[in-house]
Amino acid sequence: MKDTARKNRSIMAILLVGAGLFMVAVVPFLVQSTLDPMLQGLMKKVAEDPSYASGPMLMAIFYPLCRALIMVAGVTAILIAYPLWQGEGWTWPVALTCLAVPAIGGMYMMLPFVSFVKDTFPPPMPIILTGLIGYWGILLLKKSERAQRVVDFIVFTLLGVATGGGFVLGFGAMRQLMSRPGKPLFINTKIASLTVGGPLNWICAFFVFAAIPLLAQRKALGWWLALIGAVSAVVGSLPTYFISLSGYYLIGIASGTILTVTLLIPSVKRRLIGELAPAASQVS
Structure with a gap:
């Protein structure tokens, strides 16, 4: 990091502080303004379709949990801004990880809102944009060759997309399984298939997210975690899609396939x- 221009490090520090303050002071209110109308719309859907019955309880748990994670990431972003400005290399992977949290969490909160609340600006959108602007800014402002920046931009963006998609798919499967007819039994193959695709996508999301700070440190473990997560997402989503005929699993198939192919390109891996x-001294 010390070889990155002081001007760039200053901009990165400003991005961290600005995003961090937003995550701590503004995101709590945006999440609440997302949760309440979304739950109202969801309750109307539950009255029409009992398969959504578990949704309100799960949303009431996971939205506040996402808010807490984003706030902790915001506090961390603020605290590491100064050592990053000083050029301490360990801060760069941490910064990327912190700024991935609002982008991924906002993506998760966005989808139910736009599904159940019509003709209203989605409050999660500023959360997503804050995360993405900060994430890409930290990624691209670090000194590196142009080819390196292109590879990093593509790969780290795909890591975030795959993580968000995997989490959404896992959550959707949990919702359906908790309100399935005939429970505790699995009365048909379609319902049973969700026990494969859902949990597997959740685990894959964890693997791929863990790869972000590790790949930022140029650790081989990060590459392997990302590859394992991406391939496993395809393995879990493909049969689940054909059995359940749920188009959502195309997200897992597409994001997993694109990430897998990208990681396996020899020039990208190098x-x-x-x-x-980049040399270890530049990233640690």
């Missing part, structure tokens, strides 16, 4: 963890 990757 830029991430091979001989063309």
Whole structure:
């Protein structure tokens, strides 16, 4: 990090403080303004379709949990801004991880809102944009070759997309399983298929998210976690899609396939963890 221009480090520090303050002071209110109308719309859907009955309880748990995670990430972003400005290399992977949280959490909160609340600006949108602007800014302002920046931009963006998609799919499967007819039994193959695709996508989301700070440090473990998570997402989503005929699992198939192919491109792998990757002294 010390070889990154002081001007760039200053901008990165400002991004961290600005995003952090937003995550701590503004996001709590945006999440609440998302949760209440979304629950109202969801309750109307439950009255029409009992398969959504578990939704209100799960949303009332997971939205506040996402809010708490985003706030902790915001506090961390503010605290590491100064050492990042000083050029301490360990802060860069931490900064990327912190700013991925609002982008991924906002994506999760956005989808139910736009599904159940019509003709209203979605409050999660500023959360997503704050995360993305900060994430890409921290990613691209660090000194590196142009080819390295292109590879990093594509790969780290795909990591965030795959994480968000996997979490959404896992959550959707849990909702359906908790309100399935005939429970505790699994009365048909369609319902049973969700026990594969849902949990597997959740685990894959954890693997891929964990790969973000590790790949930022150019660790081979990060590449392997991302690859395992991406391939497993396809393995879990493909049969679940054909059995359940739920188009949502196309997200897992597409994001997992694109990430897998990208990681396996030899020139990309060399830029991430091979001989063309930034030296260890530049990222640690």
